Amino acid sequence: MSTRWYPIYQRGNPQLRVFLPNFWMKLVHPPPKQLPNTVHFHCSMEMTKYDIRNYLEKIYNVPVIDVRTKIILGKFRKDLGKGYVVKDDDIKYAYVTLPKDTKFVFPDIFEKSKDADEEHLKSLEEAKKTFKNYIHRNKSRPDVPSWFSI
Amino acid sequence: MHLYKMHRKITNLKKILIRRYSQAALLDQNEYTETPEYPPILDMSLKARKLREREKLHEKIKNVNTVEEKQIALNMPRYYGWKCVMLHEDKVPYNAMPMIQCYTRSHFIPIEKLPPTYTESALTAEIVVKEIKNLVEDAICIEHEGVDHSFAVTLEKPVESQKSDALANVLVKQINRIITNNLADKVPHILSAQVDYDPRHEAFWFVGGVDVPSNVIKWRKQYPWLKDRLDEPVDRPVQYLGAPFLAMRSHFPLKPILEYSEAENPEFKVPKFTYKPDTVGYFHAYRHGTNIPGYWPGDHDEFGLLSYHGRGHILNRNVSFGTEDNLEALHCQAMLASFGWLLAQANYQGFTTYNDLTYPLVTQTIITDGQLWSFYAYQLNTILMHNEKIDENPKHNICFGTKPLKLYEKVENGKVYGFNEDVLKLLVQLYLNTPEEREYDLKPYLGREEQVIADIEDDNKRCWLEKRYKHLVSNRPKHLLLPEIYLWEKIYKIEHKTRFFEPNRRPFELGINPFKRRLNEHLPPYIPKALRPYPKHKKKFETTYYPDV
Numbered sequence: 001m002s003t004r005w006y007p008i009y010q011r012g013n014p015q016l017r018v019f020l021p022n023f024w025m026k027l028v029h030p031p032p033k034q035l036p037n038t039v040h041f042h043c044s045m046e047m048t049k050y051d052i053r054n055y056l057e058k059i060y061n062v063p064v065i066d067v068r069t070k071i072i073l074g075k076f077r078k079d080l081g082k083g084y085v086v087k088d089d090d091i092k093y094a095y096v097t098l099p100k101d102t103k104f105v106f107p108d109i110f111e112k113s114k115d116a117d118e119e120h121l122k123s124l125e126e127a128k129k130t131f132k133n134y135i136h137r138n139k140s141r142p143d144v145p146s147w148f149s150i
Numbered sequence: 151m152h153l154y155k156m157h158r159k160i161t162n163l164k165k166i167l168i169r170r171y172s173q174a175a176l177l178d179q180n181e182y183t184e185t186p187e188y189p190p191i192l193d194m195s196l197k198a199r200k201l202r203e204r205e206k207l208h209e210k211i212k213n214v215n216t217v218e219e220k221q222i223a224l225n226m227p228r229y230y231g232w233k234c235v236m237l238h239e240d241k242v243p244y245n246a247m248p249m250i251q252c253y254t255r256s257h258f259i260p261i262e263k264l265p266p267t268y269t270e271s272a273l274t275a276e277i278v279v280k281e282i283k284n285l286v287e288d289a290i291c292i293e294h295e296g297v298d299h300s301f302a303v304t305l306e307k308p309v310e311s312q313k314s315d316a317l318a319n320v321l322v323k324q325i326n327r328i329i330t331n332n333l334a335d336k337v338p339h340i341l342s343a344q345v346d347y348d349p350r351h352e353a354f355w356f357v358g359g360v361d362v363p364s365n366v367i368k369w370r371k372q373y374p375w376l377k378d379r380l381d382e383p384v385d386r387p388v389q390y391l392g393a394p395f396l397a398m399r400s401h402f403p404l405k406p407i408l409e410y411s412e413a414e415n416p417e418f419k420v421p422k423f424t425y426k427p428d429t430v431g432y433f434h435a436y437r438h439g440t441n442i443p444g445y446w447p448g449d450h451d452e453f454g455l456l457s458y459h460g461r462g463h464i465l466n467r468n469v470s471f472g473t474e475d476n477l478e479a480l481h482c483q484a485m486l487a488s489f490g491w492l493l494a495q496a497n498y499q500g501f502t503t504y505n506d507l508t509y510p511l512v513t514q515t516i517i518t519d520g521q522l523w524s525f526y527a528y529q530l531n532t533i534l535m536h537n538e539k540i541d542e543n544p545k546h547n548i549c550f551g552t553k554p555l556k557l558y559e560k561v562e563n564g565k566v567y568g569f570n571e572d573v574l575k576l577l578v579q580l581y582l583n584t585p586e587e588r589e590y591d592l593k594p595y596l597g598r599e600e601q602v603i604a605d606i607e608d609d610n611k612r613c614w615l616e617k618r619y620k621h622l623v624s625n626r627p628k629h630l631l632l633p634e635i636y637l638w639e640k641i642y643k644i645e646h647k648t649r650f651f652e653p654n655r656r657p658f659e660l661g662i663n664p665f666k667r668r669l670n671e672h673l674p675p676y677i678p679k680a681l682r683p684y685p686k687h688k689k690k691f692e693t694t695y696y697p698d699v
Binding site for chain 1: 243244245361364424425426429430431468470471475641642645646648
């Protein structure tokens, strides 16, 4: 990503060629129950509707019917440790409408890691169980260290 | 004085001390019947109780006598107006057809010719077309080239669409004038019909079965008993706003296109649309629900014959939407306009969104820019689509519609080229569709003697209701600012309680939602002491006559 501030193009100026523009778009999981032909993006704050349409059509060959954008206020949260209220950055949302016969399904990126997660959970449950048993066994003799028993 | 008081005390004491009967009262023999009679067993679950409460409300609205009071009754629960889904006639987003069909419960049938009820008038129409063809051609030429039209341009819409609508507006008025002049001595209903120029068509109804907004889910999450009912759909208020160029109405309703029993035909299916209206591109606004078919209650000519609408908004649409979607947008506009107008008419007959129609109503809608004409015939069978009834209601509305047809190819040097007589014939056939008197009671839910507030004899009540009704449906902005939670309050008082030491005074701190305020929760106008009836009158405030619902 370039950090340069590019001047806005005025008619008559020499054409400006940008190697790495400040434009990015991030595909995000839509809130539940959206029309199947809409896709949600976060994008950089400088992008206009035309930029978004061109970005998707020219780079990714996505047929775009309509683009709606919205800037969402960043969340307010308490700073960890300090305790005062701070605000996160605002986010620009882009709602892109595809032709009505297309269907977009958000990809399941973490399909494989689900099994691993379940295994982790299982072992955690077992550890919890053994600890509970240990407490139950030694409830009549508090304050005795664990290495003391047979 | 004292004696009197003593006396009263003693009688009270007597009541406690003295038993006035010598034996237990005789049991009434009629209490016993052959078979035991039990009171109905009611489901006392929260859901069933709330449902009964709502049904009671619907029954109350049904029993209100006059049209205007029913409209006020619909608006009673909200002082600041309902948060309505706004359906503007001339703003149709991409792929809106499924939603509009569901919200108006209309089955759309594309047609080439008009439905069979129109075949009778075909011959007459041909004769009329021959007579008026030259006049219509002249009118088109004059409006295109002979007159230099100037119209006020607003910044809200692109100029191109405004130009198209303005030209269509004058053309439609000319063509209507020519046709009505010709038909006035041929068919009696045209002579007696009323013509509205630029009327105000508005309609308000409730649609159920829509996905729940996230704030409602958040609210439901705080109560354990609502845990398994998080996604239960809620009612959405819907407001239609339309601005036809011209509308004609008559004293009797048009004949139904199909039998009323056909309304329950399962072939006329309307797919359910549960997505939120914002996902399609519709917006919300706070406003009082209004049902206005272009005239006030009590008018002589209460039933619509036909209405003309513009299609300038098609020019504003994105090029990427494509021609197919533009055609669907026209169908959407026609369905909305027809449904909206008929619903408003039905409201003037005493039906509301809670009390269904008992007979079908019909209207004809024309969408035009002068050159392209599309014709629609719409039959309204049901207006019941709130949350409890949207799945149960077997009836559907039916809309017949043609594609846009060209009336002429072009206008050049004061001449019209490629004039299409068939299109003019279709238009004349719509005019020839004769309204008929119905045999049944058209206003079953209105009072016998009081049907509109003008019938009320009590002067105070009549004047108050008239003033309140007109003010309500004007939707004028409030005199005081709307309640608001400031951003600093949201940050420092609601999201992070950093000012806990301050007294709780704001509504959100007292657990009050100001937007849940009822319409009658306000102080009535004060009566100054000098104006109170002589000699002594303690009544400080004027009486209000809100319907009791």
